[in-house]
Amino acid sequence: MSRRRRLHIRRPRGPAELVAAGLTFAAVTSLLLPGLRVLLGTLVTHWQWPALSLLVVAGAAFLRAGLTQSRRRRNRTRRAGLSFRAGELDAMDDRAFEEALRDLMIRDGWRALRVGGGGDQAADVIAEHPLLGRAVLQAKHTRTSAKVGAPVLYAVNGTAGPVHGAQHAVVVTNGGFTRDAWAWGARHHIHLVDRERLHQWAQDGGALHELLALPTRPLRMLRRAA
Structure with missing residues (x-):
């Protein structure tokens, strides 16, 4: 069975490779920055929707936990009365x-x-x-x-x-x-x-x-x- 080769990332060697790595990083960053700006702008402008979603999820989890505890208490009461x-x-x-x-x-x-x-x-x-x-x-x-x-x-x-x-x-x-x-x-x-x-x-x-x-x-x- 052939062994899987692991990917190794080596550090740039020499001025030419350093310049190439810098240009690549700049190009990737320039591509990602507009998307990040749009995402951050949307979150800042419409912050109430993510916050509301979090509140709904948290409220649902709290309600579910409360119902479970209430059901357990009722079961204990019934069990104490007759079992x-x-x-x-x-x-x-x-x-x-x-x-x-x-x-x-x-x-x-x-x-x-x-x-x-x-x-x-x-x-x-x-x-x-x-x-x-x-x-x-x-x-x-x-x-x-x-x-x-x-x-x-x-x-x-x-x-x-x-x-x-x-x-x-x-x-x-x-x-x-x-x-x-x-x-x-x-x-x-x-x-x-x-x-x-x-x-x-x-x-x-x-x-x-x-x-x-x-x-x-x-x-x-x-x-x-x-």
């Missing part, structure tokens, strides 16, 4: 798991009821929020290694809106979801909460509507509800 560890959720039976999801929704500022049981029509918890509307939660308590398949989502999709009048359909499990379930849920706007997201919700204190980025109801629906 469930993964092992606690795994040890529950179906009814206790549904009641835990109901309590977590209440913790997050929702009015929630457990309605699971025979004839629940794919709704174990129904929750209401003044800004976010109604959410239907279908709970699937299972082994941690098990995965919930797409057929569960078919039932939720068929009843969440038409039967329960919900704007948000959510399936929650302490296990996982199959690849088909993730794809089908994304196509039909069904929110899936797997073991990792359940941990963020139940133990870390994140609000479910923030983790799922649930949209608020349209303004006309908020006025009608008021």
Whole structure:
């Protein structure tokens, strides 16, 4: 393999090379100076625009940091009020798991009821929020290694809106979801909460509507509800 040759800049030798180097430097400087004058003139004349841009960038960074700190404080408060560890959720039976999801929704500022049981029509918890509307939660308590398949989502999709009048359909499990379930849920706007997201919700204190980025109801629906 041939070695790459390094570029060496040697000092001018003799009067002729010194004169040539000086002329080259003068020529380059004469070419650059007009552009520098224009740039400096623009900055001096329109200094408010760069300053405003810096202020906007700094303000956005400050706001983002403030929102992050505020979210962390809310999560700590929620976690102190109610939290469930993964092992606690795994040890529950179906009814206790549904009641835990109901309590977590209440913790997050929702009015929630457990309605699971025979004839629940794919709704174990129904929750209401003044800004976010109604959410239907279908709970699937299972082994941690098990995965919930797409057929569960078919039932939720068929009843969440038409039967329960919900704007948000959510399936929650302490296990996982199959690849088909993730794809089908994304196509039909069904929110899936797997073991990792359940941990963020139940133990870390994140609000479910923030983790799922649930949209608020349209303004006309908020006025009608008021």
